[in-house]
Amino acid sequence: MSLTIYGIPASRAVRPLWAATELGLNFQHVNLPYQGGATRTPEFLALNPNGHIPVVVDQRPPEQGGEVVVWESMACALYIARHHGQPDGVGITPANPREDAEALRWSFWVVTEAEADGLTVLMHRMVMPSERRKPELAEAAERRLAVPFRVIEQHLERQRSAGMAHLAADRFTVADLCVASVLNWARPAHGLMAVHPLTHQWIVRCMERPAQLAVKALGKA
Missing domain, CATH: 3.40.30.10 (Glutaredoxin)
Known part of the structure; x- marks a missing residue:
């Protein structure tokens, strides 16, 4: 193969x-x-x-x-x-139907609820040249993102109460990978991060994983 x-x-x-x-x-x-x-x-x-x-x-x-x-x-x-x-309960692969369902639902959710607005924040807060940025578009996107960020903050709080620091399990899985790759775009929205501290901390942990940093380095090679 x-x-x-x-x-x-x-x-x-x-x-x-x-x-x-x-x-x-x-x-x-x-x-x-x-x-x-x-x-x-x-x-x-x-x-x-x-x-x-x-x-x-x-x-x-x-x-x-x-x-x-x-x-x-x-x-x-x-x-x-x-x-x-391998569905061994160690790696990123879902180990059972519940973990698989979590990976599916959160991945579809983040595309539907957060991707477009997250990209708007990224572009108009960071990526685009300053003279082309439109702060009003970023501000409107951040207001809309407050809703999905509240949803995931509540989920992470429930997970923490159950002794789990990730979306689908007590370990990093593909669910975390897919969702963090989108919500990370909104990190330039400092106010949004401040009022959703669990989500912010979780995004940072995900984006600091060695595998993610290795992929980021591919773009600089």
Whole structure:
């Protein structure tokens, strides 16, 4: 079997890259940018007709279905965790149906409830040149993010009361990976972080994991 991941770390491709790195997988990384037409070539569009990164290509034996192509970043990360990890209660792979359900629901939740506004905060608080930033857009996004941040803060409080410091279990799983990769975009919203301290601390812990730092370094190599 061989695993190939297309996309630069400074994109949603960070999610499957992070999952594969957490699992210690031997994979090929195609450092494909989302700008400059690289995702609009006939070769790439044959993999993902949407023309977006990431894409995961998993070469499996014929008896396992042969080549598997996955796109959509959350699907890519969840696929890697499920089919390349071990449900041993140690790694990021869900170890039982409850953990699997938590990974699924929180991953879908964060895309629906927080991704667009998190990206707005990131762009207009940090990434864009100062003369192009629109603080009013960031402020409106932060007001909307107060709702999902309250939801996850309450969940983390319940988890802490049960002796667990993570979303789905007492260890870091793919659920944490997927959700933290989105909510981290909102960290420049200092007021939002201040009133949701458990969430802020959890995001920082996730983003300081060695595997995440290793993926971040890929983008600087």
